[in-house]
Amino acid sequence: MKGKLNSLKNIALSKTWASFINQNHPYSLMHWSIGGAQAEEKDVWLLQDEVTFEVQEFPTIDEAIDWISNNMDDITDVLG
Template sequence: MNQKVKSLKQTAQNKTWVSFLNQNHPYSLLHWSIGGTESVKKDVWLLQDEMTFETKEFDTIEKAIAWIGENMSDITDVL
C-alpha cells in the first residue's frame, strides 16, 4: 500500500471521512451510518465522485482502500 493510500485510510478512520484528488479530480471517502431524507440506517463506506456525486459502496474501509489502491494510481493530495 503506497503512502497516499495509507494516509487516506488513517484520515478516514480518525475523522470518518477524507477528501482527496486523483488525476486532479476530487473524491471523498466517508462512513455512512445514517443518511437520506428518511434516515436510512447503513453501516458502509462510500467513495463519492465530487463532480458527478456518483458513489461506490463498500462494506468495510479495508475493501474501500483496496479498491482505491487498485484503481486510483494518481492520488496527489489528501485533504
C-alpha cells in the same frame, strides 16, 4: 502510493471522511451510518466523485482502500 493510501485510511477513520485528488479529480471517502429522509441505517464506506456525485459503496474501509489501490494510480493530495 502506499503512504498516500495509509494517510487516506487514517484520516477517514479518525474524522469519518477524507478527500483526495486523483488525476486532478476530487473524491471523498466517507463513512455513512445514517442517511436519507427516513434516517436509513447503513454501515458502509462511500467513495464519492465530487464532480459527478457518483457514489460507490463498500462494506468496509479496507475494501474501499483496496478498490482505490487497484483503480486509481495518481493520488497527489489527501485532505482531512
